[in-house]
Amino acid sequence: MTSSLKTCALLLGAATVFACAWFGAAPHALAPFVSQQPAPAYAPPAMAAHFASSDLEDFVHSASITGLPGGDLMAAWFAGTREGAADVQIRAARFDAASGQWSAERVLASRESTQRAVGKHIRKLGNPVISLAPDNRLWLFYVSVSLGGWAGSAVNAMVSDDLGETWSAPRQLVTSPFLNISTLVRAAPVFHADGSIGLPVYHEFLGKFPEYLHLSAAGEVLGKYRIGKGRDSLQPTVVALGERRAVALLRYAGEEHHRVLASYSEDAGRSWSHPQPVEPSNPNSSLAAVGRPDGSLLVAMNDLEDGRFRLTLYATDANLANWRTLGELDESPNPWGEPIAQDEFPAVVSEKFRASGGKPEQQAQFLERVSARMCSAKGCTFDYEYPYFTRDRKGAYHLVYSWNDMFIKHLSFNEAWLSERRPHD
Numbered sequence: 001m002t003s004s005l006k007t008c009a010l011l012l013g014a015a016t017v018f019a020c021a022w023f024g025a026a027p028h029a030l031a032p033f034v035s036q037q038p039a040p041a042y043a044p045p046a047m048a049a050h051f052a053s054s055d056l057e058d059f060v061h062s063a064s065i066t067g068l069p070g071g072d073l074m075a076a077w078f079a080g081t082r083e084g085a086a087d088v089q090i091r092a093a094r095f096d097a098a099s100g101q102w103s104a105e106r107v108l109a110s111r112e113s114t115q116r117a118v119g120k121h122i123r124k125l126g127n128p129v130i131s132l133a134p135d136n137r138l139w140l141f142y143v144s145v146s147l148g149g150w151a152g153s154a155v156n157a158m159v160s161d162d163l164g165e166t167w168s169a170p171r172q173l174v175t176s177p178f179l180n181i182s183t184l185v186r187a188a189p190v191f192h193a194d195g196s197i198g199l200p201v202y203h204e205f206l207g208k209f210p211e212y213l214h215l216s217a218a219g220e221v222l223g224k225y226r227i228g229k230g231r232d233s234l235q236p237t238v239v240a241l242g243e244r245r246a247v248a249l250l251r252y253a254g255e256e257h258h259r260v261l262a263s264y265s266e267d268a269g270r271s272w273s274h275p276q277p278v279e280p281s282n283p284n285s286s287l288a289a290v291g292r293p294d295g296s297l298l299v300a301m302n303d304l305e306d307g308r309f310r311l312t313l314y315a316t317d318a319n320l321a322n323w324r325t326l327g328e329l330d331e332s333p334n335p336w337g338e339p340i341a342q343d344e345f346p347a348v349v350s351e352k353f354r355a356s357g358g359k360p361e362q363q364a365q366f367l368e369r370v371s372a373r374m375c376s377a378k379g380c381t382f383d384y385e386y387p388y389f390t391r392d393r394k395g396a397y398h399l400v401y402s403w404n405d406m407f408i409k410h411l412s413f414n415e416a417w418l419s420e421r422r423p424h425d
Contacts, residue, residue: 028223030214030268031194033240034134039293040395045416050357052077052093052102052400053408056369059083060091063400063408064188066132067392071097074164075400076108076128076140077408083126084149086111090128090142094164095410102410109170114144114156117169121146126153131189131390133197135217138164141185141199144172151204153184157219173221175213181205183213186286187237188390190246190269196222198269200236200248207231208253212238212269228263228275236263237389239291241318244268249299250275253284258305260287262320278320281305290389290397293415300329300387300399309337311384311401315423324423329399329411332382339379345371349380356409374404384409 052075053060063077073095080088090109093102108128115122128142138160143153156170175183182205190198195217201224202210210227227236232254240246246269250261260282261275280303287301292315299314303325309332316323333348334340340348349370353363374380387401396414403409 028270030198030270031192031196032243032268033198033246034191034193035243036240036291037293037391037393037395040415043414043416045414045420046396047411047413047417048100048357049355050095050100050102050410051403051407052095052410053079053091054093054102054105055079055091056362056365056406059085059405060408061402061405062127062186062386063402064129064131064388065390065398065400065410066130066138066188067390067394067396067398068094068132068138068163069136069393071392071394073097073392073398073410074130074138075102075408075410076130076142077400077402078126078128078142079105084124086124088125090125090140092128092130092164108140108167109142109156109158111144114170118144118156118172123147126150127184127186129185129188129199132163133195133217134191135195136163137161139189139197139219140167141189142170143184150184151206152181153204154180155183155185155199155201155213159219171219173213173215173219175201175221175224183211184234186235187288188388190238190240192268198238200227200238202234202236204234208234210234210236210248210250210263212236212248212265212272214269223270225270225272227272228261230275233261233275235286237287237289238269239289239297241291241295247289247297247318247320248272248275249278249287249289251284251286252277252282258282258284260301279323280314283307286386288387288389288399288401290391292391293395298326298389298397298418300389300401302385304337307337308383308385309334309381311387313421315418326418326421326423330384330401330403330409337381339376339381341379342371342375345375345380349374356403356407370404370406373406 058079065075076092140158197215199213212225214223233250235251236248257277259277263272263275285302313326
């Protein structure tokens with residue numbers, strides 16, 4: 001046997017042993033989920049809109065947000081010349097609750113810093129998820145790709161012990177027995193009573209399917225559990241419904257349903273039911289969900305069969321049997337999402353800019369940039385996508401999403417504001 005054949009045989013043997021150990025490990029019970037936050041004391045209805053990002057030049061996408069002690073917030077997203085570009089960075093900003101303003105952006109990770117830390121070539125970055133654990137450690141998970149497209153992704157983790165002032169170097173989580181590829185993250189983690197972390201992830205290599213990645217409180221991989229069967233769903237968002245019950249809402253990427261899929265766990269995330277389609281429509285786009293004190297859910301999504309020109313807020317019971325529209329969070333001025341005329345665009349988008357807390361001194365530059373990005377000879381189009389939900393420790397809800405891939409928009413509201421919405425089926 002030649003040297004190269006011996007090497008291949010050894011590598012294959014090692015991979016086989018590793019795979020057997022990986023897949024053959026005895027399943028273990030997962031600790032209950034952390035208790036849900038109680039209903040907050042009454043506060044007057046409140047709703048506010050801001051732009052969390054401030055750079056007017058870059059493509060921005062896939063934001064996440066978390067509450068911090070004292071009422072501040074931190075959001076993270078990726079930004080660069082385009083999705084998948086070598087210059088994409090993981091950026092963050094902090095919301096100061098006292099002033100009601102977002103800070104300037106800062107870079108948390110780049111292709112170069114990730115490459116230095118993990119010791120291998122990194123081609124591109126994406127999908128940051130930032131979340132504060134019950135022990136006040138701030139976690140950042142994000143995706144990196146060394147070769148190929150997003151199907152070749154790995155998940156990286158960073159942690160801060162001072163609420164985001166300083167961060168550990170990134171390290172890659174070993175989530176797959178073969179080359180550690182094709183694990184992606186998008187949605188908020190859930191936390192277990194023993195301090196461990198449940199991270200919703202998904203797989204895109206030779207099919208799409210969601211998984212529940214179980215991590216220790218220190219971020220070490222303890223196990224990974226398939227969320228149902230099938231090969232055409234991704235980007236699970238998981239909401240704990242009790243000590244051991246949880247629901248995963250899944251983006252459906254097939255051709256049959258054009259609906260969100262739902263899967264339930266009754267054992268704190270170790271096993272999941274077969275995903276089933278639920279209302280309303282969804283055009284293979286990311287969605288976000290968060291639990292409420294009464295056990296129901298809020299869901300933000302593109303409730304369309306095609307396009308992402310409308311982002312709608314829904315309320316539903318825990319069994320997903322009764323969906324009620326609470327209103328459109330953002331939508332195109334054209335109800336069918338058709339392009340609007342370029343001469344109508346400045347007035348429409350200027351009003352949206354002001355309503356989102358845009359700075360007057362940036363309006364002229366803003367108009368120039370959004371016109372270049374959103375308009376063509378056929379007219380100007382609007383997209384609102386990739387929502388991400390959290391509920392802070394005071395009971396307020398915070399939603400961030402991609403505003404035409406030019407800004408990260410932040411909406412905040414409370415239960416009293418929700419109670420004023422007139423739901424309709």
